[in-house]
Amino acid sequence: MTDALGPELLLELPGWGSRGRALEESLRAAIRGGRLVAGTRLPSSRDLAAQLGLSRGTVTQAYEQLVAEGWLTARQGSGTRVAAGTAETPARSGASEGLAEAAAPRYDLRPGRPDAYAFPREAWARAMRHVLREAPTEAFGFGDPRGRIELRTVLASYLGRTRGVRVDPANLVVCSGYTQALGLLAEVFTELGVRTAGMEDPAMGDHVRLLAGRLRVAAVPVDAAGLRVDALRASGAEVAVCTPAHQFPLGMSMAPERRSELLEWADDSLGWIVEDDYDGEFRYDRHPIAALQSRRPSRIVYAGSTSKTIGPAVRLGWIACPPLLLEPLAEAKRRAHESRHLDQLALARMIELGDYDRHLRTVRRGYRWRRDTLVAAVRSGLPDVRVRGIDAGLHAVLELPSAPSERAVVEAARAASVDVHPLGEYVRGDRDRYPPSLVVGYATPPAHAYPAALDALIRGLRRL
Ligand SMILES: Cc1ncc(COP(=O)(O)O)c(C=O)c1O
Numbered sequence: 001m002t003d004a005l006g007p008e009l010l011l012e013l014p015g016w017g018s019r020g021r022a023l024e025e026s027l028r029a030a031i032r033g034g035r036l037v038a039g040t041r042l043p044s045s046r047d048l049a050a051q052l053g054l055s056r057g058t059v060t061q062a063y064e065q066l067v068a069e070g071w072l073t074a075r076q077g078s079g080t081r082v083a084a085g086t087a088e089t090p091a092r093s094g095a096s097e098g099l100a101e102a103a104a105p106r107y108d109l110r111p112g113r114p115d116a117y118a119f120p121r122e123a124w125a126r127a128m129r130h131v132l133r134e135a136p137t138e139a140f141g142f143g144d145p146r147g148r149i150e151l152r153t154v155l156a157s158y159l160g161r162t163r164g165v166r167v168d169p170a171n172l173v174v175c176s177g178y179t180q181a182l183g184l185l186a187e188v189f190t191e192l193g194v195r196t197a198g199m200e201d202p203a204m205g206d207h208v209r210l211l212a213g214r215l216r217v218a219a220v221p222v223d224a225a226g227l228r229v230d231a232l233r234a235s236g237a238e239v240a241v242c243t244p245a246h247q248f249p250l251g252m253s254m255a256p257e258r259r260s261e262l263l264e265w266a267d268d269s270l271g272w273i274v275e276d277d278y279d280g281e282f283r284y285d286r287h288p289i290a291a292l293q294s295r296r297p298s299r300i301v302y303a304g305s306t307s308k309t310i311g312p313a314v315r316l317g318w319i320a321c322p323p324l325l326l327e328p329l330a331e332a333k334r335r336a337h338e339s340r341h342l343d344q345l346a347l348a349r350m351i352e353l354g355d356y357d358r359h360l361r362t363v364r365r366g367y368r369w370r371r372d373t374l375v376a377a378v379r380s381g382l383p384d385v386r387v388r389g390i391d392a393g394l395h396a397v398l399e400l401p402s403a404p405s406e407r408a409v410v411e412a413a414r415a416a417s418v419d420v421h422p423l424g425e426y427v428r429g430d431r432d433r434y435p436p437s438l439v440v441g442y443a444t445p446p447a448h449a450y451p452a453a454l455d456a457l458i459r460g461l462r463r464l
Helices: 019-032 045-052 056-069 099-103 121-134 149-163 177-191 205-212 229-235 256-269 323-335 341-353 355-381 406-415 447-462
Strands: 072-075 079-082 172-175 196-201 216-223 239-242 272-276 300-305 317-320 386-388 395-399 437-441
Touching: 019 056, 045 056, 056 072, 121 341, 121 355, 149 172, 149 300, 149 317, 149 341, 172 177, 172 323, 177 205, 177 272, 177 300, 177 317, 177 323, 196 205, 196 229, 205 216, 216 229, 229 256, 239 256, 256 272, 341 355, 355 386, 355 395, 355 447, 406 437, 406 447
Parallel strands: 196 216, 196 239, 239 272, 272 300
Antiparallel strands: 072 079, 172 317, 300 317, 386 395, 395 437
């Protein structure tokens, strides 16, 4: 890269969608955010096109559009420059100034974040326009606490066809993501007299804390086959909360014999299973395994979310609910006073039109490429490091058995300006069960910056 580009022509272009629009939006964001300051000369359209692998015409058009909008100026002889007065300088308190800047790593490889650049803007806008034009007037009121019947109907069929879930639309409850689902379930279980929930260890800390607000939460260890049902039995739990498709965060799929053992536990003890299918749409090496729910819909509460598939901005979730839990769950949902009917109708429309499936196919390709790139980079750059887990999802665990400590690993990554999470953050029991490990979310940063993020991570970890 030449000096004229400056480091921040690290333009954040997604790997798909309209390249010209993405380029425009990246430039706007860089100018608005003050990364490209007034007067900065941009590279020629030919140079930028070559660097980003775009056609020159795409870059020229983007520049022309931004000149027309006042972000850039173009003068013969002085090239294309950032116009004056375009940055939004955020007001900051004197004390926090500098600190925040110094602390922010350049690359974000934390888990749990999908690629925001992949948000299906066109499909969502098309669906929402349709909803605003066509939705019946009653859709603008409070409505059924279970959510819009239009969405529940298409979801029942979508979940059946893609995840093997067996549910009637009447037994689906739509909510705001898995986290709300778990909160509602905690209320329901408490009302039913449940005292103890057994939750996989490791697991997402927020989810553990959410349940622990109402129930005793037993940490149930996992092994290579998934949740240890012997430990679950010993814990006296009446509810098991687990991630059978892709254990979070370790990344294995629950083995067939373990699935059967877990179902036996539910049958013998009349226990409930909460199946968190948070990334079941993303399996790269084979067709996904059907949800556990398909084998015992009467005892398994299945929950999914659009947080990973569309994005946290449309954080709709769904609960396929055993008939015995439906009434209390619908009542808990009513008390939550949440009715995002328009989003629900838009999602229904996206699924109906096939746009949701198309979007998933697109992002799956992108995430698969990211995972393969990560695995290849680790193999060649860090031969002692093992990538744990199946070929699935949006994150992977890197094990560094010869590293001095997990803390040292995280610090080495941070010193290379890469933000990652230590596995220990998710472990409640004995942390020494695991070698020093990182949980790497590979859905960010945007595709063109991703290889550089991996390079930085690997260079950082090689210094250990
Ligand atoms: C283990 C796990 N479950 C569920 C979710 C989805 O939660 P929500 O739908 O509340 O965003 C996530 C998202 O990061 C997750 O990591």
